[in-house]
Amino acid sequence: MTWFTVASMRTSRRDLSEALKESTxxxxxxxxxxxxxxxxxxxxxxxxxxxxxxxxxYYIYSALEDESERNKENPVYAPVYFPNELNRKAALEKxxxxxxxxxxxxxxxxxxxxxxxxDRIYHVGQxxxxxxxxxxxxxxxxxxxxxxxxxKIAQKSLHLPSTGEGLSFxxxxxxxxxxxxxQLYRARMNSLxxxxxxxxxxxxxxxxxxxxxxxxxxxLERLTSQGRISENGHLVQPKTELHTRGNNRIxxxxxxxxxxxxxxxxxxxxPLLRWTLVLFxxxxxIAVGLYAM
Ligand code: HEM
Numbered sequence: 115m116t117w118f119t120v121a122s123m124r125t126s127r128r129d130l131s132e133a134l135k136e137s138t139x140x141x142x143x144x145x146x147x148x149x150x151x152x153x154x155x156x157x158x159x160x161x162x163x164x165x166x167x168x169x170x171x172y173y174i175y176s177a178l179e180d181e182s183e184r185n186k187e188n189p190v191y192a193p194v195y196f197p198n199e200l201n202r203k204a205a206l207e208k209x210x211x212x213x214x215x216x217x218x219x220x221x222x223x224x225x226x227x228x229x230x231x232x233d234r235i236y237h238v239g240q241x242x243x244x245x246x247x248x249x250x251x252x253x254x255x256x257x258x259x260x261x262x263x264x265x266k267i268a269q270k271s272l273h274l275p276s277t278g279e280g281l282s283f284x285x286x287x288x289x290x291x292x293x294x295x296x297q298l299y300r301a302r303m304n305s306l307x308x309x310x311x312x313x314x315x316x317x318x319x320x321x322x323x324x325x326x327x328x329x330x331x332x333x334l335e336r337l338t339s340q341g342r343i344s345e346n347g348h349l350v351q352p353k354t355e356l357h358t359r360g361n362n363r364i365x366x367x368x369x370x371x372x373x374x375x376x377x378x379x380x381x382x383x384x385p386l387l388r389w390t391l392v393l394f395x396x397x398x399x400i401a402v403g404l405y406a407m
Contacts, residue, residue, distance in 0.1 A: 130313060131300035134251055137317045141324040146260075150331035154264055157271030163338050164272055165213050168283060169222035170330050172210060175202040177232040178253060181239025181246055190244040193302040198288045199295060200254045205282035212280045227333035231326040238319065244312055247303060248319035252327070255299065257284070258292050 145151060150167075153159050159167075179201055185191035210218040224232065238245045265284030274280045289295045308316070 129300070129304040130306065130308070130316065131303050133313065133317055134248075134303070134320050138252070138320050138324055141321050141328075145324055145328050145331070148328055148331040148335070150335045153335075155267060157267050159268070159271065160338070161213075161272055163334065164268060165210075166334050166338065168206060168209050168213065170225070170228040170334065171283065172203070172206040172222065173224045173228050173232050174235070174253070174330075175206055177235040177239075178249055179203050181235055181243075182250065184239055185243045185246055188243050189307060191246050191250075193305050194247055194250055194299065196299070199286065200250075200288070202253075202257070202283055205285065208282045209280050225333055225337065227326070227329040231323075231330060234322070234326060242315075244308065245316055245319040247306060248316045249323050251303065252320055252323040255296060258286065258289070258296055262292070 146155075150159075150163070153163070179197070182191070182195055182197065182201075186195045186197075207218075210222065214221045235246075235249055238249060261284055265281055268274065268284070269276070269281055272280075278285060286292065286295075
């Protein structure tokens with residue numbers, strides 16, 4: 115059976131694009147409602163959190179784009195292979211260099227939940243390539259949709275330059291009309307050859323992909339709220355690492371990074387330290403007042 119005849123078997127069924135949208139509706143709401151995404155939407159994400167988010171995305175897109183390359187001629191993926199329009203890895207490298215400086219690759223770390231997501235993408239690309247479209251759909255159509263809202267929020271709340279530095283990830287210079295491109299992408303997904311069982315597996319994989327994203331957000335939230343993470347995204351090890359690494363160093367672009375730091379970034383991350391500082395300043399103010407009288 116040729117690819118076209120298999121593809122035509124789908125005409126009586128609902129389109130894959132509609133089915134994907136429908137079956138991921140609930141998990142999309144769940145993703146939007148994670149603490150991390152809620153902070154993002156409220157413009158409350160710190161620079162440190164944003165940098166960690168970009169670092170995670172770097173590993174995720176490296177895997178996704180490696181596997182897209184591997185499958186670019188495979189009929190189960192080829193119709194949705196759009197490297198010039200969609201690829202994000204190079205954009206993320208640019209952003210990471212902007213925030214961390216030229217040594218960004220040594221500064222970032224792939225945490226557990228991100229690694230789990232990356233492992234799944236590599237597994238799918240190699241052993242179940244017909245499911246790769248589910249991962250591409252979840253990330254790329256998301257970036258072309260809600261991602262565009264998040265771009266504006268990040269720019270405003272983190273005081274990033276209007277010229278777009280640090281926000282390359284959210285920009286798609288290869289796509290002139292986002293809405294039309296999304297239509298084309300959906301049409302290409304609908305042209306993929308598949309039987310009902312494969313379609314069902316793709317829908318399940320898309321939900322799984324959302325859940326893997328949610329786990330990444332939850333991990334980022336945990337890592338940052340527990341103050342266990344240093345400015346460069348590494349888990350803070352006891353003493354030895356604190357002495358050997360320049361954890362408090364501000365990585366290039368030094369001046370802009372410094373000015374973009376939010377008040378939250380400048381305060382110590384543990385509540386006990388914050389309160390000690392506050393009490394110290396209060397005591398000093400009262401002492402100076404008494405002395406002046
Ligand atoms: C604060 C977070 C988010 C907001 C505000 C947001 C918002 C939106 C909006 C407005 C759309 C367009 C809906 C439409 O055209 O009918 C959309 C679509 C989409 N979003 Fe999100 N989103 C968020 C997070 C996410 C996340 C974390 C993912 C996955 C990792 C994601 C994946 C998608 C996908 C795949 C679509 C395309 C749906 C389709 O047309 O089939 N979104 N999002």
